[in-house]
Amino acid sequence: MSSTILVTGGTGTLGRLVASRLRDAGHAVRVAGRHAPPPGHDIDFVQCDLDTGDGVEAALSGVRTVVHCAGAQKGDGDKARLLVAAASRAGVTHLVFISVVGADTIPVRSRFDRAAFGYFASKRDAEDVVAGSGIPFSTLRATQFFELTLLTARAMAKLPVIPVPKGFRFQPVDAGEVADRLVELALNEPAGLVPDLAGPLCYPMRDLIRSYLSAAGQRRLLLPVHMPGKAAKAIREGANLSEDMAVGRKTWEEFLTERVPGVVGR
Numbered sequence: 001m002s003s004t005i006l007v008t009g010g011t012g013t014l015g016r017l018v019a020s021r022l023r024d025a026g027h028a029v030r031v032a033g034r035h036a037p038p039p040g041h042d043i044d045f046v047q048c049d050l051d052t053g054d055g056v057e058a059a060l061s062g063v064r065t066v067v068h069c070a071g072a073q074k075g076d077g078d079k080a081r082l083l084v085a086a087a088s089r090a091g092v093t094h095l096v097f098i099s100v101v102g103a104d105t106i107p108v109r110s111r112f113d114r115a116a117f118g119y120f121a122s123k124r125d126a127e128d129v130v131a132g133s134g135i136p137f138s139t140l141r142a143t144q145f146f147e148l149t150l151l152t153a154r155a156m157a158k159l160p161v162i163p164v165p166k167g168f169r170f171q172p173v174d175a176g177e178v179a180d181r182l183v184e185l186a187l188n189e190p191a192g193l194v195p196d197l198a199g200p201l202c203y204p205m206r207d208l209i210r211s212y213l214s215a216a217g218q219r220r221l222l223l224p225v226h227m228p229g230k231a232a233k234a235i236r237e238g239a240n241l242s243e244d245m246a247v248g249r250k251t252w253e254e255f256l257t258e259r260v261p262g263v264v265g266r
């Protein structure tokens with residue numbers, strides 16, 4: 001019988017999609033997170049906190065492959081350290097990790113950059129932990145998911161005037177396509193750092209917000225602002241994009257049409 005595949009963060013946006021795809025393909029799957037999924041969730045769940053270590057041994061019991069999707073704005077390096085130590089003890093033979101485009105190219109050194117863009121540094125830290133763990137691994141860097149782009153646009157639309165960093169562009173991607181790729185990686189031999197997965201189109205941030213406002217039937221004033229610091233400069237130069245790897249198929253407009261009623265315009 002094949003061993004159980006553990007999906008950390010299997011209750012989150014991406015992890016849910018990974019877990020259901022693996023289950024539908026006939027694999028034994030367990031998901032782990034701090035909070036139990038809502039009623040009706042039909043995949044084995046183990047409560048596990050990768051900040052404290054609570055539940056991690058139980059989550060890894062009988063597991064040979066881990067798809068590590070648990071993540072937060074901060075501390076992903078420490079989560080990875082805790083996970084790989086336990087995974088080594090448990091005999092895991094393949095660790096699949098999701099990182100972000102820009103983890104290696106956006107410099108995060110000043111106090112301001114750490115506060116505003118520390119996420120990229122913590123993903124880089126986690127990448128290094130995974131690569132140095134001694135466990136065979138596959139790491140994929142993806143661009144921002146449509147869901148996060150929508151969440152950000154919705155939050156900004158609560159403001160009467162929306163500050164928009166000048167020169168920022170994004171290349172959002174479908175989380176379902178990222179999940180497909182992680183499943184493919186999990187079911188194959190460890191491949192190390194694999195080519196990025198990025199959305200089909202790059203958009204100035206103001207266009208993403210405008211298209212959301214148009215779809216939601218809202219009008220707001222957009223105020224261009226200059227973001228200081230080296231991390232913002234790198235983003236203006238496209239360090240968060242992967243234009244050569246624009247292999248995602250679904251577009252932001254298609255996603256908006258599904259998720260937000262109203263007319264979509266760019």
Ligand SMILES: NC(=O)c1ccc[n+]([C@@H]2O[C@H](COP(=O)([O-])OP(=O)(O)OC[C@H]3O[C@@H](n4cnc5c(N)ncnc54)[C@H](OP(=O)(O)O)[C@@H]3O)[C@@H](O)[C@H]2O)c1
Nearest residue numbers: 009011012013014033034035049050051070071144145148
């Ligand atoms: N969203 C994006 O645009 C994007 C782009 C590229 C890469 N990624 C990466 O993809 C991964 C998944 O992103 P997502 O958007 O699906 O995130 P999400 O929806 O916020 O889900 C995060 C998951 O991690 C779990 N988690 C958070 N802190 C944890 C902890 N201390 N211990 C155990 N589990 C914990 C959460 O469950 P509990 O809160 O219940 O613990 C949840 O299941 C992250 O690593 C993220 O960095 C995301």
